[in-house]
Amino acid sequence: MSTTTLAGLPPAPAGDSGWAVETHGLTKRFGENIAVNDVELLVPRGCAFGYLGPNGAGKTTLIRVLLGLTHADAGTMSLLGHAVPRHRDLALARVGAIVDEPRFHGHLTGRQNLQILAAAREPAAKGRIEPALERVGILHRANDKVSKYSMGMRQRLGVAACLLGDPQLLILDEPMNGLDPAGMLEMRDMILSLVAEGRTVVLSSHLLDEVERTCDAVAIVDRGTVIRQGPISQLLAGSSFEVQVECSDPAGAGGVLRATPFGTHLEVGPDGLAISLPEGTGRDAIAEINRLLVEGGFSVYRLQHIQASLEQWFLEVTRRLGEAE
Numbered sequence: 001m002s003t004t005t006l007a008g009l010p011p012a013p014a015g016d017s018g019w020a021v022e023t024h025g026l027t028k029r030f031g032e033n034i035a036v037n038d039v040e041l042l043v044p045r046g047c048a049f050g051y052l053g054p055n056g057a058g059k060t061t062l063i064r065v066l067l068g069l070t071h072a073d074a075g076t077m078s079l080l081g082h083a084v085p086r087h088r089d090l091a092l093a094r095v096g097a098i099v100d101e102p103r104f105h106g107h108l109t110g111r112q113n114l115q116i117l118a119a120a121r122e123p124a125a126k127g128r129i130e131p132a133l134e135r136v137g138i139l140h141r142a143n144d145k146v147s148k149y150s151m152g153m154r155q156r157l158g159v160a161a162c163l164l165g166d167p168q169l170l171i172l173d174e175p176m177n178g179l180d181p182a183g184m185l186e187m188r189d190m191i192l193s194l195v196a197e198g199r200t201v202v203l204s205s206h207l208l209d210e211v212e213r214t215c216d217a218v219a220i221v222d223r224g225t226v227i228r229q230g231p232i233s234q235l236l237a238g239s240s241f242e243v244q245v246e247c248s249d250p251a252g253a254g255g256v257l258r259a260t261p262f263g264t265h266l267e268v269g270p271d272g273l274a275i276s277l278p279e280g281t282g283r284d285a286i287a288e289i290n291r292l293l294v295e296g297g298f299s300v301y302r303l304q305h306i307q308a309s310l311e312q313w314f315l316e317v318t319r320r321l322g323e324a325e
């Protein structure tokens with residue numbers, strides 16, 4: 001099996017039919033190439049969940065399989081508690097998705113595009129057009145042709161299209177793609193507000209930083225295989241951290257620490273030291289560094305504990321996996 005469970009996240013509320021997304025042994029091959037390899041996902045409801053991996057890791061393929069746009073070679077899956085593909089229509093009635101880039105008719109306005117999409121849904125969808133346009137912040141441009149929209153506006157219109165079905169689950173393939181930093185920030189806020197309403201958002205991304213900022217939980221995928229999965233806080237809790245020390249005579253201070261266990265991963269800079277400590281190290285280590293330096297006659301101006309970012313953690317995990325091979 002390729003994953004662990006999502007211990008630590010709140011379970012689905014009682015009376016709700018299980019996970020937002022649940023897959024077991026999900027596999028999709030293209031000839032010899034296994035794009036989705038034995039994937040076990042458990043996405044709790046009401047969270048933002050990141051499916052994070054480099055280009056070609058199999059993110060889009062997983063999403064296409066979940067939505068029934070391509071068939072799985074093996075495994076089972078359910079969306080919002082409905083087994084798919086058996087109850088696909090039931091499941092997809094409350095799922096909104098953007099796969100690859102959202103596609104619209106460029107010669108029509110944003111509102112007209114939504115009107116066409118709403119006509120294909122249940123009658124209530126028509127009444128959701130205006131709130132959806134307002135919700136994603138493009139009401140003032142709703143009468144402009146989509147061909148005049150920026151990438152960020154198209155992404156927002158894509159989310160508005162998702163909202164026509166009042167989805168409990170949104171599945172967004174690389175929603176930050178092509179957005180400038182301000183657009184990313186807006187998209188992130190929008191995702192967080194959708195989650196605050198109790199919806200579940202599953203997004204794929206190759207941007208570690210964005211996933212770390214946006215998502216509560218993450219599955220890290222590499223060559224089709226999920227290598228780690230869990231709440232971000234829990235994944236980071238087991239990672240190494242760094243202590244930065246600003247002190248007098250950094251070279252001399254480094255010399256003192258080199259003779260101790262802290263010397264193994266020590267860097268000396270012009271203003272001080274950076275000391276990497278392995279996972280599981282307690283806070284006492286910071287006090288011990290301080291004591292050694294003060295007793296050694298050095299002035300300590302600042303001690304700072306830096307928790308590894310998801311990016312550092314991700315690199316650490318993939319490096320460890322590489323070493324194990």
Ligand SMILES: Nc1ncnc2c1ncn2[C@@H]1O[C@H](COP(=O)(O)OP(=O)(O)OP(=O)(O)O)[C@@H](O)[C@H]1O
Nearest residue numbers: 030033035053054055056057058059060061062206
């Ligand atoms: N229709 C297809 N036919 C053959 N191979 C495919 C097809 N679609 C995807 N693949 C292959 O499956 C693997 C996963 O591709 P996929 O597009 O799912 O990755 P991704 O994680 O979405 O990448 P990106 O970050 O570039 O969007 C790749 O090796 C890709 O070449």
Ligand SMILES: [Mg+2]
Nearest residue numbers: 059060061173
């Ligand atoms: Mg992709």
